[in-house]
Amino acid sequence: MIRSACAALAACFCGPVAAHPHIFVDSALRVVVEDGLAVAVELTWTWDDFFSLLIFEDMGLDPDADGVLTPQELVTLRGFDLVEWPPGFEGDLYAWSEGRKIEMGFPEATGISVEAGRIVSSHRRSLPAVPASALELKQYDPTFYVAYSLRDAIASGGCEVRVAPHDPQAAEKVLEKALEETPEDMFAEIQLGEHYADTVRLRCDAS
Template sequence: MFRWLTLCAALMAPAQLAAHPHVFVRTKMAVVFDDSGEISVRLQWYYDEYFSLLVTADLGLDPDGDMLLTADEQALLDEQITAWPADYTGDLEVVQGATVLPLAEKRNHRMTFENGLFYEVHLRPIAEIADRNAPLTLLAYDPHYYVAYDLEGPVVIEGRDDCTVTVTPANLDAAYTTVEELLYGRPASDVGPDEEFPEVGQAFADTVTVTCAAPL
């Protein structure tokens, strides 16, 4: 997705470039426990109609408009999403207390095109658990709020039946106040395409807390 954001920015109208966020993604999340003791987070991203249209135009997909990809078109789509830049973290943060846990490389990464919209899914294993007796806190966000991730519940637990999930919605009033403070009162629409937007994405993220009765 990261590469597409750069490519599609050139196609966006000036009014779209002046706004934050640019891309809206419905997000579903699952925490997966496997038999080996590994814990992973599965993310499902459903892109908005406008961004999906930009991607099809940029990559030359579905020129006949039948909402179906040929084998060659799917291969091109797969090629474009396989590699992430080294500085792209995948817009996912997993925390225990004040400790941000390292995440392993993504797995089972695939993209599909359904009814004119793009849908992406991948698995992010947690490389190291700091405390097996502490809850996990998960946040899906883009630090610079270029992409808005709208978490859709419920957050699913797979592989265990002794864990509960609590979702704390973001305080949007506080988030917008933070944006105003960091922009020194300037409206977000005044931030030009060549300016770096402040790292406010976390303030807009819902907080997912996973608590298990037994050690992780």
């Protein structure tokens, strides 16, 4: 469902702008910690109003265009962002433990709502029970088609979240260099998203 809406967006843009984001998401995450082990990440994504409108149109929702969905429409919308995951797609969330990349479980939809015309979707992803104090998370779309802004990050189990923000100026320099060195017809292949990602780490009380 997202890919069809993305295709509609892509048709509106061409040239160097293709290397800039077209979808904007405010993200909040909660790391679930049990007995010192990180066992899951709960994510909430608030999609921008234009993309939300495209999703409504694509799914035939909100025909009166008032930005308010019926309970049945919300049931239909729930999990819309988890349906079409192409091979190799990792859900725009990446995790490491002691420097080693770890695999997360497939997402489970946990909530859906619409606030001020923006879709708010929530899901949960399991972790393979790694030490919470060694966990590192980054949220980004490698192609930078979707821009994630981390608005909130918390953890349970007596752990404190520390967020190291990305360096916007350094990221822009990487972008400028990539655009200079990459043929225009290859812009879609540029992998820039990680340079715009904040880094989430946990500090947990010893007990």
